[in-house]
Amino acid sequence: MGKPKLKELNIRREWCKGCGICVSFCPTKVLELDEKDKALAARPEDCTCCLLCEMRCPDLAIEVILENE
Amino acid sequence: MAVRDYLRERFFPHMWCPGCGHGTVLNNLLRAIENLKIEKNDIVMVSGIGCSARISGYVDFHTLHTIHGRALAFATGVKMSRPDLNLIVPMGDGDALAIGGNHFIHAARRNIDITAIIMNNRIYGMTGGQFSPLTGYGKLATTAPYSNIDHDFDAVSLATAAGASFVARTTTYHVKQMADIFQKAILHKGFSVVEVLTQCPTYFGRKNRAGSAAEMVENYKKSTTPIGSKASQENSDLIERGIFIEKDLPEYCGEYDKIIQKAMKGK
Incomplete structure (x- = not known):
């Protein structure tokens, strides 16, 4: 069991309502809102896989997919 | 099974406003159920x-969408006829404590094995932002434009006094704690009450200039503290969160x- 490694931040754009909660609380500022106010993984390389965005998302639009999952 | 496997995806995106905390409650309730590995068919959600x-x-369990304030009465009927099923009853603060206030205290007094969740957004959101039993003194609402003169309940004290054998409080900021408390509440044999402070940016937030959804969530971090913490002893304005009551009592x-x-x- 090493450090969890990010495979993909799967964001369902059609479910996202652009509230910005994920953007505000990401500890490493991975997420941004795009020009249509939908969450976007702008810096996935900085993701620590803490899962807080996935757990706080009120729209259930974010899924953090880890390697070997 | 992933959280999304418990959803009725055909109804998404859901109808809640952008930034509404109710989605976060749904999110972490499903996480708790996923961790407990409870079969979908063994859960009845009544609202x-x-x-x-x-x-x-939105959930792929047995579900009953019933009448205002009476979800606990319907849930009691289901539980009495099928005690093997897990009953989960999510309610708003008005639904639970105003319209359904009597059902709430008597379900607690009986200690029937139901998990009651009070999603406390301090407002009647669906009908346009009227003040609710948990709005609080001095706050603004559509029906209290010059400020509310009703004092609020302390939902935790109320549930405790009414006899609930599991009583907890958490917020939409403290998501790990929320999922953990939901798990314990579901496993608890008896009446469990979980109050979740959840933001309504559309009505409560806008009327009371509480800022964006993210600012309201951030405020839960600042305005709450673990039960019995040093901060809580020094500042009585802080709202305590955690598990207040967890005791074994005969179940109904x-x-x-x-x-x-x-x-x-003899028969």
């Missing part, structure tokens, strides 16, 4: 009326079974 009550439409369905056995003696 009343309001923004909060719409939660039952079990007690009822004993009555049946007594009555059937």
